[in-house]
Amino acid sequence: MKWIGLAWKNIWRNRIRSIVVIGAIAIGIWAILFISGFTRGMVQNYINDSISTQISHIQIHHPKFGDDKELKFNIAEAHDLRQELLSMDGVKSATTRTISNGMISSSKGARGVNIIGIDPAEESQVTAMKDKMIEGDYLNVDKKNPIIISRRIAERLGLKIRSKVILTFQNVAQDITAGAFRVVGIYDTGNAQYDELQIYVKKEDLQRLIGVDEPIVHEMALLVNDFNAVDQVRDQIKSAHPNLLIENYKELSPDLELFNTQIKLNIVILTVIIMLALIFGIINTMLMAVLERKKELGMLMAIGMNKWKVFRLIVMETLFLSFVGGPLGLLIAFLSLQGFAQTGIDLSNWSGGLSQFGLNPIIYPDLHTGSFVFVMFSVMVTAFLASIYPARKAVKLKPVDALRAL
Amino acid sequence: MSDIVIQASELHKTYDETAVPVHALRGVNLQIKQGEFTAIVGPSGSGKSTLLNIIGGLDRPSSGNIQVGGTDISTLNDNQLIDFRKDNIGFVFQSYNLIPVLTAKENVEFVMMLQGSSTEERDRRTKELMDAVGLGDRMHNRPSELSGGQQQRVAVARALAPKPTFILADEPTANLDSTSTANLLDIMARLNKEENITFVFSTHDQRVIDRARRVVVLEDGLIASDTAS
Numbered sequence: 001m002k003w004i005g006l007a008w009k010n011i012w013r014n015r016i017r018s019i020v021v022i023g024a025i026a027i028g029i030w031a032i033l034f035i036s037g038f039t040r041g042m043v044q045n046y047i048n049d050s051i052s053t054q055i056s057h058i059q060i061h062h063p064k065f066g067d068d069k070e071l072k073f074n075i076a077e078a079h080d081l082r083q084e085l086l087s088m089d090g091v092k093s094a095t096t097r098t099i100s101n102g103m104i105s106s107s108k109g110a111r112g113v114n115i116i117g118i119d120p121a122e123e124s125q126v127t128a129m130k131d132k133m134i135e136g137d138y139l140n141v142d143k144k145n146p147i148i149i150s151r152r153i154a155e156r157l158g159l160k161i162r163s164k165v166i167l168t169f170q171n172v173a174q175d176i177t178a179g180a181f182r183v184v185g186i187y188d189t190g191n192a193q194y195d196e197l198q199i200y201v202k203k204e205d206l207q208r209l210i211g212v213d214e215p216i217v218h219e220m221a222l223l224v225n226d227f228n229a230v231d232q233v234r235d236q237i238k239s240a241h242p243n244l245l246i247e248n249y250k251e252l253s254p255d256l257e258l259f260n261t262q263i264k265l266n267i268v269i270l271t272v273i274i275m276l277a278l279i280f281g282i283i284n285t286m287l288m289a290v291l292e293r294k295k296e297l298g299m300l301m302a303i304g305m306n307k308w309k310v311f312r313l314i315v316m317e318t319l320f321l322s323f324v325g326g327p328l329g330l331l332i333a334f335l336s337l338q339g340f341a342q343t344g345i346d347l348s349n350w351s352g353g354l355s356q357f358g359l360n361p362i363i364y365p366d367l368h369t370g371s372f373v374f375v376m377f378s379v380m381v382t383a384f385l386a387s388i389y390p391a392r393k394a395v396k397l398k399p400v401d402a403l404r405a406l
Numbered sequence: 407m408s409d410i411v412i413q414a415s416e417l418h419k420t421y422d423e424t425a426v427p428v429h430a431l432r433g434v435n436l437q438i439k440q441g442e443f444t445a446i447v448g449p450s451g452s453g454k455s456t457l458l459n460i461i462g463g464l465d466r467p468s469s470g471n472i473q474v475g476g477t478d479i480s481t482l483n484d485n486q487l488i489d490f491r492k493d494n495i496g497f498v499f500q501s502y503n504l505i506p507v508l509t510a511k512e513n514v515e516f517v518m519m520l521q522g523s524s525t526e527e528r529d530r531r532t533k534e535l536m537d538a539v540g541l542g543d544r545m546h547n548r549p550s551e552l553s554g555g556q557q558q559r560v561a562v563a564r565a566l567a568p569k570p571t572f573i574l575a576d577e578p579t580a581n582l583d584s585t586s587t588a589n590l591l592d593i594m595a596r597l598n599k600e601e602n603i604t605f606v607f608s609t610h611d612q613r614v615i616d617r618a619r620r621v622v623v624l625e626d627g628l629i630a631s632d633t634a635s
């Protein structure tokens with residue numbers, strides 16, 4: 001169409017001015033996408049970290065276990081259940097745990113903790129705790145009553161590898177029982193809250209002290225093959241075992257979902273702010289373009305270009321600015337995100353703060369097609385809105401002034 | 407069908423946005439017939455532009471009646487007026503007023519495009535008109551690559567392209583040197599003679615007045631004399 005050609009030529013009449021506003025649009029878009037990709041990467045990093053070290057994809061409990069973690073609220077025939085789950089298509093691995101609330105004490109003091117009895121072989125198929133060891137070994141050692149604790153607990157209680165600690169908790173008879181354990185490893189997940197609370201022992205050791213002959217399982221944790229199929233697998237297990245509480249990672253850690261929603265909201269707010277700034281920039285540019293062409297636009301109406309066509313011409317010119325600036329911004333954003341998605345952005349200089357929240361210091365920005373579409377759409381809507389005022393100004397010009405001028 | 411192209415009766419125009427109202431036209435009666443070559447002359451401020459603007463449907467009279475090609479244009483709303491101008495009136499402005507980003511050809515076919523003419527029709531007509539104004543070889547030049555005289559010839563071709571009822575030109579030669587002026591008038595006179603195209607133009611240049619076949623003299627918003635040669 002010829003009109004499109006005319007609009008296109010018109011935006012290059014004042015090259016510098018158009019380039020400035022196109023640049024502003026491109027930078028605005030790049031900023032939104034880069035920040036959004038970066039935060040998405042950060043959230044995903046946080047979620048992955050939580051999943052791999054703490055919550056895994058799905059956990060199974062006795063429905064009442066959550067209340068006060070009583071020993072009796074365990075999962076019946078857990079061994080068979082594990083086999084059954086492992087035979088399911090979507091399930092990658094599963095581990096069973098014995099859990100007791102208790103206290104860990106050393107000569108320096110005592111702390112309330114979650115004592116988690118695990119089978120090291122099973123456990124390492126589900127959680128990456130092994131990778132979080134900073135000193136010593138994982139639990140699969142031959143020593144008697146081994147225990148692994150976090151760096152935080154070690155510091156608080158003045159413990160080192162081979163230090164002896166006493167664990168105190170309730171046994172089946174509801175009496176307080178205690179056992180001596182020896183520190184074989186110290187871990188650090190980077191998540192302070194988590195580390196303050198969790199200590200790991202071997203399942204058999206814990207069961208022996210609790211005083212049960214049969215293995216007793218309070219928690220099963222599993223990983224699925226496909227992250228996107230978590231809910232599907234959960235529902236499948238749910239329908240087969242309506243008496244158990246089956247939860248996915250979002251239900252187990254609602255803060256993850258909250259975090260996610262919060263981030264999405266922040267990106268929308270950021271987009272709105274940048275688009276508002278762009279709207280004023282574009283209005284200013286187009287208003288100048290209209291006012292310096294007053295005479296020409298009046299002449300066009302004098303010789304027969306109707307108001308709708310003049311209006312459309314200005315709208316098209318404005319949209320063109322965003323059609324050039326938009327894809328340019330998308331391209332820069334794509335390239336920079338792509339680049340960092342390979343190498344990651346190393347935040348270790350600031351990670352002291354980040355690790356408090358369980359964040360890995362290397363962030364891999366997340367390229368998300370949806371954000372690209374959303375931002376391109378936003379900038380088109382913005383350009384359209386920004387075009388209305390200058391286009392109305394153009395339409396209101398009096399053609400008689402074109403004749404009279406000069 | 408009547409051969410009266412413009413019929414203006416008792417046109418008054420008062421500009422009253424100013425501190426002191428200006429009576430630019432005080433009762434002008436004017437009839438223009440098909441094929442005329444008429445100059446509206448008079449000193450600066452005598453009301454020439456005001457009259458042409460009203461005839462061209464760019465401005466409305468304070469009172470009086472104006473019919474163009476049998477249509478009472480005071481009954482048309484703004485958008486209807488734009489359409490009316492597009493199909494009936496060809497404008498030539500003092501300062502050429504071509505679209506700077508388009509080539510000469512694209513300027514000439516502009517109004518034809520607004521009318522929705524086909525590409526073939528536009529190509530044929532622009533070629534014919536550009537030849538007629540002696541610029542057949544400058545079709546693809548931008549206005550900035552043409553002299554003032556050449557630009558004004560393109561403007562004449564543009565005004566003619568949609569086959570209007572008449573051509574209205576407000577001081578078309580005011581910015582031209584004498585050679586270009588003579589050249590433009592030759593072209594206009596030839597188109598008038600050979601194609602029977604009606605021209606109404608204002609001027610205060612004696613050399614232009616001499617070429618007119620009818621001279622209407624305006625003085626203080628009134629017709630002082632009206633002579634045909």
Ligand SMILES: Nc1ncnc2c1ncn2[C@@H]1O[C@H](COP(=O)(O)OP(=O)(O)O)[C@@H](O)[C@H]1O
Pocket residue numbers: 421424428429430448449450451452453454455456457
């Ligand atoms: N828009 C306007 N507002 C106020 N006065 C005007 C306006 N246009 C023209 N005039 C006045 O009307 C009179 C006629 O002007 P014009 O028609 O331009 O004369 P000419 O074209 O013969 O020089 C002049 O006195 C001029 O100052």
Ligand SMILES: [Mg+2]
Pocket residue numbers: 454455456576577
């Ligand atoms: Mg004038």
